[in-house]
Amino acid sequence: MKSLRFWFDVISPYAWLAFDRLPQALEGHSYLVEYRPLLLGAVLQHWGQRGPAELAPKRDWTYRQVLWLARQQGTPLQLPAQHPFNPLALQRLALACSPPGGAPNRRVVEALFRHVWCEGGDANDPQRLAALAARLQPQRDPSSAEVKEELKLSTQAAIERGVFGVPAIELDGRLFWGLDALPMVAAALAGDPFFDQPWAEAAAPRPAVKRP
Template sequence: MHALRFYFDFVSPYAYLAFETLPQALQGCSVQVSYQPVLFAGLLQHHGQLGPAEIEPKRLWTYRHVAWQARQLGVPLQLPAAHPFNPLPLLRLALACAPAGGLPNRYVCETIWRHVWRSGRAADDAETLAALTAGLAPQRDPNGADVKQALRAATEAAAQRGVFGVPTVEAGERLFWGLDALDMLRAAVQGDPWFTGPDWDEASTVPLGTVPLGASRRRRSEP
């Protein structure tokens, strides 16, 4: 049995599609999946990245791309009334539905995912959020200090682990990022010999060539 951890933020449509297609991608594999909410914005800040929605052409491409992918995958998708939105209340709600120290189950995550990506409503609308919360009946207060701290700690731990985006699936010591990495994840879980050869580790031996423009700009701006 392989223990997998699925890192996600409800703000990401790619994470939604990965969540919906993960059971099919891993069909027949002996796995146990845990679902770890993290704040995508916190990962971006840690690694010094811009989010897709912060680059206007990329934001528009993202919506077109996920609409196409949803169609190809047969996954219902309706963009929320506005995007991006503040996902903190939804992330905290998911964690509050689990006991202290635990993680939300798939039903809780599925309910919130579909609230965001199938209803076409504003994902952070106070009235619909209240109805969603009432329906899920969380075990803890989503606005409680313990829940907020749990989300902060999970995001920090994920960033330290090397998670830089969502969706990311952790399988042992390896991280698989993105919807398009699910086939690669399946191969790893099934024991594909490629993962025990030199190719996986070879990436870490490639020296950095030209310093990325953004990094050089950040250095020049430092005191």
């Protein structure tokens, strides 16, 4: 049985779409999933990128595309009242629902994603956050120094592995990025020979023009 690591931040609608689609996309394969929260803003800052919602034309396209993709794959999706927003409280809550050094289970992660992407409200509304925490009953205080440090360490671990965005799926030391990479993950699980030499050769260094 293979082990997958699913890196996510609930701020990303693509992460929600990939999360919901994952069981169907990998049907027939034997695998376990570890769900690892990170802070997408810190990841983007590390690599010198901006989030898609920070660029007006890209933001408009993103909202239109994810609504269309959700309809195509049968995933419920309602845009939140505010986006982008600060996902810190939700990402900490994810970790607080597991023991120290652990990872949240699929039920917890799904509840967090649905809170953001299926209810249409303000993801950081205090009353909604309190109600969500009451349902999930975290094992630890989300605002504790321990949980805060774990989220920092998780984000740093993702960066060190080369994660540059979410969703990112880690399998056998390889990283697969984005909703549209799910068929690649399934092929890798099936033993597709592409993921041997061709995978390595595709990313071999080659001459390239660089910006001044």
